[in-house]
Amino acid sequence: MRKLLIYAEQGFTVIALLIYSGAILTLLLSGGAGQNEVVEYDSLLNRISFFVIYGITLLLLILRWKKTLYVLVLNKDIFLYSLVMLTVVSIIWSFEPSTTLKNSFTLIGSSLFGLYLVSRYSLKEQFYLFAWTFGIVIVLSFIFAIALPKYGIQNDGTGRPLLRGVFTHKNGLGARMVTSSIVFFLLAYQSKRRSWLFWGGFSLSILLLLLAGSTSSLLNLLILILAFFAFQIWRWPYQVTVPTLIMIATISQSLYFWFSNNAGVLLTSLGKDATLTGRTDLWPLVIDMILKHPWLGYGYGGFWQGWDGESAYIWLNAGWTPNHPHNGYLALWLDLGLLGLGLFLLGFWRSYLQGLAWVRSSNTALDIWPLMQMTYIFLASLTESTLLESNSITWILYVAACFSVRMGHERKIKS
Template sequence: MRKLLIYAEQGFTVAALLIYSGAILTLVLSGGAGQDELVEYDSSLTRIAFFVIYAITLLLLVLRWKKALYVLVFSKDIFLYSLLMLAVVSIIWSFEPSTTLKNSFTLIGSSLFGLYFVSRYSLKQQFYLLAWTFGIIIVLSFIFALALPKYGIQSDLGKPLWRGVFTHKNGLGGRMVTSSIVFLILGYQRGQRHRWLFWGGFSLSMLLLLLAGSTSSLFNLLIIVLAFFAFQIWRWPYQVMVPTLIMMATISQTLYFWLSNNAGVLLNSIGKDATLTGRTDLWPLVIDMIWKHPWIGYGYGGFWQGWDGESAYIWLNAGWTPNHPHSGYLALCLDLGLLGLGLFFLGFWRSYLQGFIWMRGSNSALDIWPLMHMTYIFIASLTESNLLESNSLTWILYVAACFSVRMKHEKKINHEPNKRSIHSIDIAKSL
């Protein structure tokens, strides 16, 4: 009976991760609508699914309240808590209080799932559950694209591109970046059984990414894979690590100057225009609106309300109708101002540095995961808007990564004084 309950809970976790990834539900409910098609569909099933996940997550947290409370208190992630609280209280000044109330509720609900994920499962168990999740996404994406091309192929972009079980090719591309990271780490982990399965998952993730034609996701994955091997240098002896890092920094600086001077040529060679598909024309307009309410923004989700909201200025001057600024950092400034952006970066960099400390004292490939995911978020948020997005797998895994590194850091701090005390007692006894 106990094993059955464990399997049922793991099944719930995988199902929740699938829904949080944005796979299947919206695509099927919209009837496989294209990017430019305005289709009205009943989204009540999606809302019910998320509500059920919130309820079950809360129940499971209550059943293990001591462990959940231990993670919350012991991690001391004050910046993350403050950011979430700011999103909730932004209903006071929000330009659309009802949207802020709804979005804040879903943000807290999905953040609680991140807490559940890290408090219930070890890092190794988290990886296996993520591998199952992305394995299902990969298999279904091939089925949808080959057997149900109306759903799995996006044909309104000039040429048919794969979108798998997502509503847009960039959705498939973004998830395959995370999938590639998960399978790369599992395949690289020593002593792992059935490593060929993980390398197969990595190869199929790469194939889907290429079939999706998502250039930005492919570029992000290239950087992340290079970062994975660069992070290994951090574990080398200092006399070797320091000269190597200096050499890498010099090469990186040279590449940066070259790319800065040849950005237009490089973008044209990969089929991209210098405006990054209109982003560089959109961003100045967004910045104009940020400076109208720079400190606390327009409220969480309070800006993009079409022609009836402050976003009308963007739509009128941009010549098209975006629903987000195509930058996670600008989106955060619109929602919660420079205060929200500052809280995020303070928490991000503290967790990032603690991730380096954690990784330095470990030989396991799994312990690179928090750094890998946070690096991906940092890069992807330059051109994508899902930084502080509720009901998002990216945000959930960020919350879990922050809790993980904070817990490891606090344990190390609390453990070292005990080791010194024991060492002092041993010395005293020997005298």
């Protein structure tokens, strides 16, 4: 009976991760709508799914209240806790209080799931659950593309078919396959048994990434693989580590300057325009609106309300109708002002430093995961707005990474 309950809980975790990743459900409810199609659909099933997850998560945390309390007290992550609470408090000055109330509630629910992952599973157990989750995504994405092309294939507007798998957009598939690639890569690198299976998952993740045509995700993955080996170097003796990292930093800076001077040519060769698909034209307009309420923002989720909200200025001047600024830092600044952005950056930097200390004292590839995940969030937030997005696996994995490095840091101090 005990084993059955354990398997049931693991099944719940995998299903929840699938739903939080945005896979399957939203795509099916939208009827496989195309990239430029605006469709209305009943999202009741989606909302019910999340409410069920919140309820079960809270119940499981209460049942293990001692472990839950231990993780919460041990972490003492004042910046993370304050950031989540600020989303709730922002109801006071929000331009759309009802949206802020709803979004802050779902953010708390998502954060609790991140807490649940760390308090219930070891890092190794989390990895195997991630592998199951992304394995299901990979298999279903190929099935949707072959058997249900209306759902699995997306037209990019130029007649070129691109794979979106079980997501509503190719960039969604691309983003998830970056995380999937890293999960399978670390498992394959670490494992002595069944490594072929994990290398297979890694290869299929990259294949889906290529078929999705998500250039930014592919670039992020390349940087993350290089970062992994840099973190491995960080474990070497200081007399070797320091000159090696200085050399890597010098080469990276040279590449950055080269890219800055040749960005237009390089982006064109990759099929991208110099404005990053309109992002660089959008950002100055967003900054204009940020400067009107720079300190506290418009409230969590209070800005993007279409023509009826402050976002009307963006829509009118941009010539298109974005629902987010395509930059996580600008999105956070819009919502919670410089106060919210500052809390995130301070918390991020603190957790990153603790992660570096943890990696320095450990010797397994899996221990690098929190740093890899935080590095990915930092990179992805330059062009996407999922930094503080509720009901998002990105935020959940960030919360889990922060808790994990803090616990590892405390164990290092005690030892």
